[in-house]
Amino acid sequence: MVLLGNLTASPAAAVIRQAQRADGPASVLAIGTANPANCVLQQEYADYYFRVTNAEHDTKLKSKLHRICKSSAIKKRYFYHTDEMLRDHPELIDRTLPSLDTRMGIATTAVPELAAAAATKAMAEWGRPATDVTHLIVGTYCGAHMPGADVRLASLLGLAPSVRRTMLYLNGCNSGATALRVAKDIAENNRGARVLVVCAELTLILLRAPEDEADKATLIMQALFGDGAAAVIVGADVNRGSVECPLFEMVAASQAVIPESERAAAGRLGEDGLLFRPAVEMTTLIRENVEQCLVEALAPLGLSGGWNRLFWAVHPGGRAILDGVEAVLRLDSEKLAASRHVLSEYGNMSGPTVIFVLDEIRRRRGELGVGRDGLGVLLGLGPGISVETIVLHATGNY
């Protein structure tokens, strides 16, 4: 017996505990992404939005949205909602009507289905049977059901009934990074664990008609956000000769909140759906604090400063956010090329977006700023303002 304060640790228990832990670091083993079919070009978005919201008479506001769309650095976005769906549900557009039930009703099936489309791709790349998934983490801001989208998703994918599920609701744009951080801890603390992480978001939950000149936040949301889902398989201790192929080792993960920024990215679920308002100050707060957050996360690992040595998967919350991060970290222009590419092709899809960025980095086979030692940072940004930092090592097995 070993006495630790008033606790008694038995060597037998310690051996059992040790045997449950993985030896190696958690790794990203596969990535899959999916989007709904309805694609709207950004240059046509202002016309589209003011038409479907029956607000075409408001030409001043429409040209304001057109200007914001033009400077957004977004080319196109995908949406689950269609003209027909909006015609059938006027409550989604009319701000005076309650619409939460309609939005949640559609999300009940649409979120797990989009999540399944991304997960199926990740699992096909992974190469092992669905029943080998031991843990499932699902993130979404679209819905708040019991049981959640995780149960429906597990059934769609044919996961084992014993799969250990974790549901992350309303974590905002950092949910992709948050889910990966939790998956890392699970994989490293449960020998043999294979964690399926899936984030799926539909802007249907936050679609609303324009109000007036003072309501710029609505225009910003409508101009930037799109629908998408992304999935990752995370696991440690890949056996030699196995079908599995580690893409990125997860070296370290941390989270911080920017001081006094609670109101800068705030939302609430109400009768009119999800009202989320990133404040004008969000860009400045990130710009002024991101380097300090990174120093605190990376200095203990001996990695602080010299940011151009690393590759970067930064959440593309908006063009101005990427410009701010690039300027303050003095990054070479190719370092945020993957983030800018994903913003341009899909807009801000909230949680899944940073996983799309990681996928883009591996698809371009290291041409996007992966240095000789292969180290990089996945940076999640969301309400809080939360800053998620995951240090990755690109294995080169793309």
Ligand SMILES: CC(C)(COP(=O)(O)OP(=O)(O)OC[C@H]1O[C@@H](n2cnc3c(N)ncnc32)[C@H](O)[C@@H]1OP(=O)(O)O)[C@@H](O)C(=O)NCCC(=O)NCCSC(=O)CC(=O)O
């Ligand atoms: C939207 C933009 C592309 C527009 O760029 P522009 O170059 O056109 O010009 P700009 O920045 O001056 O903005 C145009 C007009 O919109 C206003 N404006 C800008 N951001 C605003 C905001 N968040 N709320 C309300 N108004 C806003 C400006 O004051 C200006 O008004 P006027 O014309 O009257 O002077 C850029 O501002 C941008 O990328 N902003 C960051 C968007 C953001 O906050 N993303 C985070 C989403 S949340 C997220 O990702 C994570 C999460 O929290 O979950």
